Amino acid sequence: xxxxxxxxxxxxKGPVWGCQDCGQCVLHSTGMTCPMNCPKTLRNGPCGGVRExxxxxxxxxxxxVWLKAYDRTQDxxxxxxxxxxxxxxxxxxxxxxxxxxxxxNFFTKRDRWTPAxxxxxxxxxxxxxxxx
Amino acid sequence: xxxxxxxxxxxxxTVFTAEFHTLDGNGFEKAKKVADRFRGWFDGxxxxxxxAAHAHVSNVASAIAMKQLGLEPILQVVCRDKNRLAQxxxxxxxxxxxxxxxxxxxxxxxxxxxxxxxxxxxDLDGPQLVRLMSTIKRGEYMSGRKIxxxxxxxxxxxxxxxxxxxEYRVQRVAKKYAAGAKFLQLQICYHQDRLEKFCAGVRxxxxxxxxxxxxxxxxxxxxxxxxxMHNSVPGIDVPADQIARVEKAADPAEExxxxxxxxxxxxxxQPGVRGLHITDFRNDDTLERLMTDxxxxxxxxxxxxxxxxxxxxxxYSA
Numbered sequence: 083x084x085x086x087x088x089x090x091x092x093x094x095k096g097p098v099w100g101c102q103d104c105g106q107c108v109l110h111s112t113g114m115t116c117p118m119n120c121p122k123t124l125r126n127g128p129c130g131g132v133r134e135x136x137x138x139x140x141x142x143x144x145x146x147v148w149l150k151a152y153d154r155t156q157d158x159x160x161x162x163x164x165x166x167x168x169x170x171x172x173x174x175x176x177x178x179x180x181x182x183x184x185x186x187n188f189f190t191k192r193d194r195w196t197p198a199x200x201x202x203x204x205x206x207x208x209x210x211x212x213x214x
Numbered sequence: 215x216x217x218x219x220x221x222x223x224x225x226x227x228t229v230f231t232a233e234f235h236t237l238d239g240n241g242f243e244k245a246k247k248v249a250d251r252f253r254g255w256f257d258g259x260x261x262x263x264x265x266a267a268h269a270h271v272s273n274v275a276s277a278i279a280m281k282q283l284g285l286e287p288i289l290q291v292v293c294r295d296k297n298r299l300a301q302x303x304x305x306x307x308x309x310x311x312x313x314x315x316x317x318x319x320x321x322x323x324x325x326x327x328x329x330x331x332x333x334x335x336x337d338l339d340g341p342q343l344v345r346l347m348s349t350i351k352r353g354e355y356m357s358g359r360k361i362x363x364x365x366x367x368x369x370x371x372x373x374x375x376x377x378x379x380x381e382y383r384v385q386r387v388a389k390k391y392a393a394g395a396k397f398l399q400l401q402i403c404y405h406q407d408r409l410e411k412f413c414a415g416v417r418x419x420x421x422x423x424x425x426x427x428x429x430x431x432x433x434x435x436x437x438x439x440x441x442x443m444h445n446s447v448p449g450i451d452v453p454a455d456q457i458a459r460v461e462k463a464a465d466p467a468e469e470x471x472x473x474x475x476x477x478x479x480x481x482x483x484q485p486g487v488r489g490l491h492i493t494d495f496r497n498d499d500t501l502e503r504l505m506t507d508x509x510x511x512x513x514x515x516x517x518x519x520x521x522x523x524x525x526x527x528x529x530y531s532a
Contacts, residue, residue, distance in 0.1 A: 121323060121334070122293075122294075122320065122323060122334065122336040122339070123336050123339075124320065124336065124339040124340075125339055125342070126339050126340070126341040126342060126386075126389065127339075127341070127382065127385075127386045127389070128377075128378075128379065128382070128386075129320040129321075129340070129449075130320070130372065130373065130374030130377055130401050130448075130449045131322060131323065131326075131374075131377070131448030131449040132374075132377040132378050132379075132448075132449060133377075133448065133449075134377075134378070134451045136378045136379075139322070139323055139325075139326070139448035139449065140323045140325050146378070148379075148382075149378060149379050152379050152382050153379075169385055169388070169389060171341055171342070171345060171389055171392070171393060172342075173342070174298065174337065174338050174342050174356075175337075177337075197356045197357050197358060198354070198357060198358025199346075199349045199354040199355055199356040199357055199358045199359075200345070200349070200356065201349070201352075203345065203348045203392065203393060203394045205391060205392045205393075205394065206392045206393070209392055
């Protein structure tokens with residue numbers, strides 16, 4: 083059943099979003115742009131190597147994934163809660179989830195597991211008023 | 215507390231940092247020569263981590279050498295070559311030798327280097343690495359396992375004010391500040407208007423005085439390195455008129471120096487800027503000239519005057 087869900091997800095999200103099956107989908111918070119298509123798999127914004135024309139340092143023919151994400155977050159009619167999440171610090175990828183269904187991981191909350199040391203800094207607590 | 219940290223947090227003095235030269239064969243002898251040139255000029259010197267995706271003496275070894283040679287190292291940690299376990303090991307290893315300044319970078323891609331067939335890692339990204347450094351500073355590994363006592367750490371990050379998306383770069387600064395970065399070394403930027411907007415943006419985001427901005431200037435001898443940076447270094451755009459200015463000058467080396475001085479003075483005048491990071495590609499007397507022209511007085515003491523004081527028995531002063 084688990085494999086079946088993962089297959090369905092792959093078939094749906096692969097062609098549309100270029101899903102890389104990381105198993106911890108953050109599309110909603112990145113302007114519906116999959117950050118795993120960044121050659122450096124950066125989850126928190128563009129690197130410093132973006133070319134003058136907005137294209138990727140590694141793949142010059144491709145527009146920077148994070149420029150796309152930024153533009154879409156500004157321009158697309160996405161829910162404001164999703165747009166707000168754009169600037170959140172997304173945690174490191176949990177490599178154990180590779181190839182599993184992010185839909186399942188979302189409903190079981192497995193995708194929100196982070197290591198015990200991954201805590202908000204005092205500055206983040208002060209800024210957000212919450213500790214998570 | 216490191217000297218860099220003290221100056222940035224407790225004084226209003228302008229700080230100067232530099233890029234240590236990459237070390238290969240006969241590394242320690244070369245390190246001594248660089249240390250003799252740098253000693254007394256800089257408040258911190260970056261121990262680089264495989265710059266531009268080329269293998270060299272490691273960041274940790276360079277940082278320890280600097281400690282031994284009387285320089286204050288800033289350990290660069292890059293995400294390209296190592297996963298989070300190795301990054302934590304490097305931070306802890308450098309810390310064991312008294313390294314207190316750390317700077318987190320995403321890093322150039324392997325395609326920028328000379329071993330493009332290598333596997334790229336990027337287990338963490340830049341902002342995540344900043345938070346990992348904060349985790350260690352708090353006394354924990356990523357797993358939550360305790361580090362007692364916690365190492366003393368002064369954490370920084372980098373940003374490129376000259377690469378798109380320009381307005382979003384400030385939001386990334388806010389993210390890195392929130393993750394624990396107290397200083398920000400900038401990529402060299404040959405567009406003064408972009409640097410102005412970036413610094414004003416950081417100020418308008420309420421981060422003035424919270425994160426110290428340290429822009430970079432590069433000492434070059436002529437137009438060739440400017441062309442190289444423009445054509446070959448990802449994220450650096452050198453406007454044609456800036457290249458032409460040096461290329462067509464009667465004395466290109468002098469014009470290149472004046473250009474660097476001008477960019478340095480312009481950068482120091484921006485809001486939130488607390489110092490300069492200097493990359494020296496010239497290896498001549500213009501380093502001293504630039505520092506003097508910027509009003510810096512060399513801090514030479516008896517203990518750091520020469521490398522002759524350095525004993526062979528790892529005389530680092532933690």
